[in-house]
Amino acid sequence: MERKVFHLDDIVEMKKPHPCGANRWKIIRMGMDIRIKCQGCEHSVLMPRRKFERKLKRVLESAEKEKK
Structure with missing residues (x-):
């Protein structure tokens, strides 16, 4: 199984959206x-x-790429 890589301040998408309707975390x-x-x-x-x-x-937006 492939391990997903994520870091602090990344914007991620979860399998289920939040009750408010958004799915960006x-x-x-x-x-x-x-x-x-x-x-x-x-x-x-x-x-x-x-x-x-x-x-x-x-991962929708990686904070690591923005730092570079």
Whole structure:
């Protein structure tokens, strides 16, 4: 299975959209848990890393590319 690569401040798409209708999330904290913030309504969600990796669909915008 291919491991998905993501970094702090990346904009990601999850498998299911947020109830507000948006499906763009910004990673604002990384560690054992990952905190993501909805780009539609600014609501933030904290979830274990394993659950996040399972629900992650793809990285839309990488913060690493913007730094270079």
